[in-house]
Amino acid sequence: MGLLQPLKGDTGGQIMLAVLAVIAILVPILNLLVPEGSPLHVSTFTVTLLGKYLTYALLAVAVDLVWGYLGILSLGHGAFFALGGYAMGMYLMRQIGDRGVYGDPVLPDFMVFLDWQQLPWFWQGFDQFWYAALMILLVPGLLAFVFGWLAFRSRVTGVYLSIITQALTYALMLAFFRNEMGFGGNNGLTDFKELLGFDLQSDGTRIGLFIASVLALALGYWACRWIVTSKLGRVAVAVRDAESRVRFIGYRVDRVKLAIWTFSAALAGMAGALYVPQVGIINPGEFSPLNSIELVFWVAIGGRATLYGAVIGAVLVNYGKTVFTGAFPEAWLFVLGGLFVLVTVFLPTGIAGLLKTLKRRRAEPKTIQEASA
Amino acid sequence: MSSTSEPHPESEPVASSKQTPSSESGRGSNRDLLRSDRTFDFSGPKQVWQGFGQDFKELTRRDRQFDFMIQAKDLELDVSHGPILYLEGLNISFDGFKAIDELNLYVNAGELRCVIGPNGAGKTTMMDIITGKTRPDSGTAFFGQKIDLLKLSEPEIAEVGIGRKFQKPTVFEQHSVFENLELAMATDKRVFPTLFARLSGAQGDRIDEVIDIIGLQEHARFEAGTLSQGQKQWLEIGMLLIQDPHLLLVDEPVAGMTHQEMERTAELLTSLAGKHTVVVVEHDMDFVRSIAKRVTVLHQGSVLAEGSMDEVQDDPRVVEVYLGE
Ligand SMILES: Nc1ncnc2c1ncn2[C@@H]1O[C@H](COP(=O)(O)OP(=O)(O)OP(=O)(O)O)[C@@H](O)[C@H]1O
Ligand SMILES: [Mg+2]
Numbered sequence: 129m130g131l132l133q134p135l136k137g138d139t140g141g142q143i144m145l146a147v148l149a150v151i152a153i154l155v156p157i158l159n160l161l162v163p164e165g166s167p168l169h170v171s172t173f174t175v176t177l178l179g180k181y182l183t184y185a186l187l188a189v190a191v192d193l194v195w196g197y198l199g200i201l202s203l204g205h206g207a208f209f210a211l212g213g214y215a216m217g218m219y220l221m222r223q224i225g226d227r228g229v230y231g232d233p234v235l236p237d238f239m240v241f242l243d244w245q246q247l248p249w250f251w252q253g254f255d256q257f258w259y260a261a262l263m264i265l266l267v268p269g270l271l272a273f274v275f276g277w278l279a280f281r282s283r284v285t286g287v288y289l290s291i292i293t294q295a296l297t298y299a300l301m302l303a304f305f306r307n308e309m310g311f312g313g314n315n316g317l318t319d320f321k322e323l324l325g326f327d328l329q330s331d332g333t334r335i336g337l338f339i340a341s342v343l344a345l346a347l348g349y350w351a352c353r354w355i356v357t358s359k360l361g362r363v364a365v366a367v368r369d370a371e372s373r374v375r376f377i378g379y380r381v382d383r384v385k386l387a388i389w390t391f392s393a394a395l396a397g398m399a400g401a402l403y404v405p406q407v408g409i410i411n412p413g414e415f416s417p418l419n420s421i422e423l424v425f426w427v428a429i430g431g432r433a434t435l436y437g438a439v440i441g442a443v444l445v446n447y448g449k450t451v452f453t454g455a456f457p458e459a460w461l462f463v464l465g466g467l468f469v470l471v472t473v474f475l476p477t478g479i480a481g482l483l484k485t486l487k488r489r490r491a492e493p494k495t496i497q498e499a500s501a
Numbered sequence: 502m503s504s505t506s507e508p509h510p511e512s513e514p515v516a517s518s519k520q521t522p523s524s525e526s527g528r529g530s531n532r533d534l535l536r537s538d539r540t541f542d543f544s545g546p547k548q549v550w551q552g553f554g555q556d557f558k559e560l561t562r563r564d565r566q567f568d569f570m571i572q573a574k575d576l577e578l579d580v581s582h583g584p585i586l587y588l589e590g591l592n593i594s595f596d597g598f599k600a601i602d603e604l605n606l607y608v609n610a611g612e613l614r615c616v617i618g619p620n621g622a623g624k625t626t627m628m629d630i631i632t633g634k635t636r637p638d639s640g641t642a643f644f645g646q647k648i649d650l651l652k653l654s655e656p657e658i659a660e661v662g663i664g665r666k667f668q669k670p671t672v673f674e675q676h677s678v679f680e681n682l683e684l685a686m687a688t689d690k691r692v693f694p695t696l697f698a699r700l701s702g703a704q705g706d707r708i709d710e711v712i713d714i715i716g717l718q719e720h721a722r723f724e725a726g727t728l729s730q731g732q733k734q735w736l737e738i739g740m741l742l743i744q745d746p747h748l749l750l751v752d753e754p755v756a757g758m759t760h761q762e763m764e765r766t767a768e769l770l771t772s773l774a775g776k777h778t779v780v781v782v783e784h785d786m787d788f789v790r791s792i793a794k795r796v797t798v799l800h801q802g803s804v805l806a807e808g809s810m811d812e813v814q815d816d817p818r819v820v821e822v823y824l825g826e
Contacts, residue, residue, distance in 0.1 A: 365675055376659055
């Protein structure tokens with residue numbers, strides 16, 4: 129048993145976690161201790177960018193858990209990410225206090241602007257961090273639970289399920305665009321000042337958020353590994369490969385799906401909550417159906433059902449996106465689409481699959497030598 | 502509600518009631534397995550987990566404990582009157598086509614029954630009804646005297662002791678032979694117990710034992726996807742066996758098998774009868790002749806003839822629809 133048990137045999141994951149540990153130590157040093165002029169200096173901008181990639185990576189891990197191991201192609205995980213982000217955003221809004229443009233001690237600016245007299249009930253409690261932290265997991269988790277309960281019970285699967293997950297995120301996007309909803313309409317929530325009393329603009333806070341993202345990713349990864357290496361994980365893969373067979377040997381497939389699906393949504397919510405203070409804004413665009421589709425690409429490109437592949441995919445694709453959208457912004461979607469087609473045709477197991485094959489190729493001659501020796 | 506029910510015997514959890522050591526060893530203990538006073542207890546002490554995904558209302562009801570006792574009582578397998586399976590007046594039609602038409606079938610406990618019939622006779626559909634995959638339009642299906650199969654879901658039916666091998670073998674291709682059996686094993690199959698499950702020594706031994714029975718020792722660690730068709734069939738039978746069901750429904754077990762493999766399968770199935778009740782659907786007449794004591798011929802969704810292989814073969818109606826072709 130032990131804490132390392134879930135990582136046994138997971139070479140890719142071990143390397144990934146080791147790299148995470150290294151950058152968690154190196155990046156703060158290079159940012160805070162190395163002077164700005166030095167070529168080794170890592171700018172705060174880069175730190176935040178890396179932190180953002182890591183939250184995407186956590187989101188991708190959450191998607192891979194349900195897609196890779198349970199066979200549910202969710203095209204709506206962006207919604208859980210955004211909900212976690214909104215929960216964090218609400219806390220950050222309340223932290224602004226009377227430092228807003230209108231100086232209202234309680235009401236966020238957009239509410240004053242809309243001429244609201246008091247805080248809506250669902251904004252209550254968000255001035256407390258513990259409450260917000262709870263909501264970050266609870267709101268996406270609860271939505272996923274209700275959605276999954278309805279969908280899995282009535283045995284909606286495959287493409288139909290994917291479509292309704294798209295519909296879910298689309299519906300939420302439309303709802304959050306409305307001013308009356310009380311989430312800042314199309315401007316969303318922004319102009320954050322502090323998190324737990326720390327100035328969001330300061331280098332120290334940025335580093336803190338970066339390290340929190342590293343920890344969240346490592347923890348989320350470990351938890352997902354723990355699930356997929358458990359017997360429940362083996363049941364999940366069995367559900368993916370032959371769902372009705374699993375039912376006939378006595379498992380309640382709907383509940384297996386519901387449990388893992390809900391967990392995955394809460395994980396996505398956690399990723400969203402770490403994303404928001406780093407990018408400084410959350411708006412309904414995060415619910416865009418396209419976002420959810422894009423993140424499935426990350427997983428596909430990185431390699432489905434490996435978990436660490438999702439991390440690789442998310443980081444690489446988003447790095448590519450940063451580089452590309454700087455140079456030719458219009459071309460990005462075509463590049464991504466092209467990349468996706470190339471990967472599905474030539475690398476159906478993604479980058480992780482490629483790495484595995486390379487490793488095997490390298491290992492094979494060795495074992496032959498050993499055998500003949 | 503009733504005051505006759507005894508307080509729930511928590512000391513006898515699921516696994517022990519289904520897999521008592523005595524029922525596993527030796528032919529002599531068949532009756533033990535089929536004892537009418539045996540209850541299938543799936544309430545257990547850990548009711549909280551059972552409530553996962555259930556109605557909140559049900560969770561919070563104060564008479565919940567009592568509610569479960571009724572359920573457990575209902576699910577007692579009672580074969581005191583002989584048959585273990587009663588199908589009466591079953592009907593089902595698909596878009597106006599009557600796949601099952603006033604079907605009556607009784608199978609005795611411990612029997613090995615073969616069901617034959619031309620393509621489309623409704624054999625697989627009959628198994629679908631027994632296992633809860635398809636609901637009939639009318640009729641009744643009882644397991645023992647007391648368990649109404651039409652009221653149970655597929656996993657519940659598996660839980661009361663009906664296992665099924667499908668016509669098309671479906672094993673979990675990405676899992677090893679060992680893991681396939683591990684998943685199928687009769688254990689607590691609720692979500693959280695499964696999440697925290699660790700394979701005990703006894704369970705590992707039981708899996709190895711079944712691997713021996715189905716003759717896949719050398720393939721135990723191989724992915725099931727790499728097995729031959731015949732080996733997959735055996736693995737499926739193994740997955741049935743390890744659930745320790747009372748009733749095994751086996752749909753076309755020898756499809757894709759070599760002659761030798763067929764003989765081994767025949768041996769395997771006959772050795773299971775007695776301790777278990779086995780219903781085999783098969784097209785291969787030689788195979789049926791080699792194992793069958795009692796044969797039921799299905800035609801157009803109802804029973805055309807029933808009896809020993811010889812009796813059935815001599816029946817002119819059977820010759821006409823089936824054997825004569
Ligand atoms: N879900 C369904 N929807 C529509 N028709 C069905 C369905 N299930 C079975 N049928 C029809 O019912 C009839 C009986 O099918 P069934 O599979 O039970 O036959 P069978 O006796 O098992 O035949 P075989 O020997 O070919 O396996 C067939 O004509 C089949 O097409
Ligand atoms: Mg059939």
